[in-house]
Amino acid sequence: MCRLFAMTSAPQRVRATFWLLEAKDSLAVQSRRDPDGTGLGYFRPDGEPVLHKAPIAAYEDRAFAEEARSVESATFIAHVRYATTGALSERNTHPFCLGGRMLAHNGVIGGLDELEQHLGDAMEQVRGDTDSERFFALVDRETEAAGGDVTAGLRSAAQWTAAHLPLFALNIVMTTADQLWALRYPDTHGLYVLDRHSAGPHRGRHLDQSGTGGRLRVRADDLAELPSVVVASERLDDNPDWRALRPGELVHVGPDQRVTSVIALPDPPAYPLTVADLDPRAAASQNAA
Numbered sequence: 001m002c003r004l005f006a007m008t009s010a011p012q013r014v015r016a017t018f019w020l021l022e023a024k025d026s027l028a029v030q031s032r033r034d035p036d037g038t039g040l041g042y043f044r045p046d047g048e049p050v051l052h053k054a055p056i057a058a059y060e061d062r063a064f065a066e067e068a069r070s071v072e073s074a075t076f077i078a079h080v081r082y083a084t085t086g087a088l089s090e091r092n093t094h095p096f097c098l099g100g101r102m103l104a105h106n107g108v109i110g111g112l113d114e115l116e117q118h119l120g121d122a123m124e125q126v127r128g129d130t131d132s133e134r135f136f137a138l139v140d141r142e143t144e145a146a147g148g149d150v151t152a153g154l155r156s157a158a159q160w161t162a163a164h165l166p167l168f169a170l171n172i173v174m175t176t177a178d179q180l181w182a183l184r185y186p187d188t189h190g191l192y193v194l195d196r197h198s199a200g201p202h203r204g205r206h207l208d209q210s211g212t213g214g215r216l217r218v219r220a221d222d223l224a225e226l227p228s229v230v231v232a233s234e235r236l237d238d239n240p241d242w243r244a245l246r247p248g249e250l251v252h253v254g255p256d257q258r259v260t261s262v263i264a265l266p267d268p269p270a271y272p273l274t275v276a277d278l279d280p281r282a283a284a285s286q287n288a289a
Helices: 062-068 112-125 131-145 150-164 280-287
Strands: 003-008 014-018 037-043 049-054 071-073 075-081 096-098 101-106 171-175 180-183 192-196 207-210 217-220 228-232 249-253 259-263
Touching: 003 101, 003 171, 003 180, 037 071, 049 101, 071 075, 075 101, 075 171, 096 131, 101 131, 112 131, 112 150, 131 150, 150 171, 150 180, 150 249, 180 228
Parallel strands: none
Antiparallel strands: 003 075, 003 228, 014 071, 014 217, 037 049, 037 075, 096 101, 101 171, 171 180, 180 249, 192 228, 207 217, 249 259
């Protein structure tokens, strides 16, 4: 199963250490099971998005690990890919960048011909072959139609997809230079959020979290006194404040660290897919531990 990670400490920039190759619970270890690509996105001080993507496993990509160790940003997004659609190439590796936003997806969207027809001229922004990038193009178009309201654009794109396309899962993380969004839909895969308030139980402690069984790891000493919000495909430690997003829940973290949520998709998909409906590679990707 693809792994998602996003974090915001906006407006404060922090230095974070990702994916220590020598660490037991590193992204590099995890990528031996999810071997089709690794990606890390962040933003420069002027708001320019930066992507480091490799269509190979992290344990084969020393540059990925070395760059990740020196990353500083107010928001971060990362993804480990197990391919379902599209060749193993950089253009198909998450996260994707469009309109100053970055997006990563875990799940499977069917009916791509119908999606492409619905996108119309917006297909000109799509460079790769994946369902995820096509969905992102729809988010971008709907955001523009909503006058730049990203939350409304993501919600509209997800609602149209759920109503018109065969769908297995649509777990999304998306960031700008100072904001974060997360969507879990339906209940196929988990997605978790941890709100670390500076005045809460984490006060005076840096961020140092890693999943079990070779999942991702991140450390940020700067967060000892700063608030942050973390979203991940699994709970990264035993902190009781981790909360599973409800099916259909859309979470937004604003530039002021205010967290809001809404059930954006209260109904199940109109055309739900099961593992039995997927081709062997897609089924393997969604079952991978």
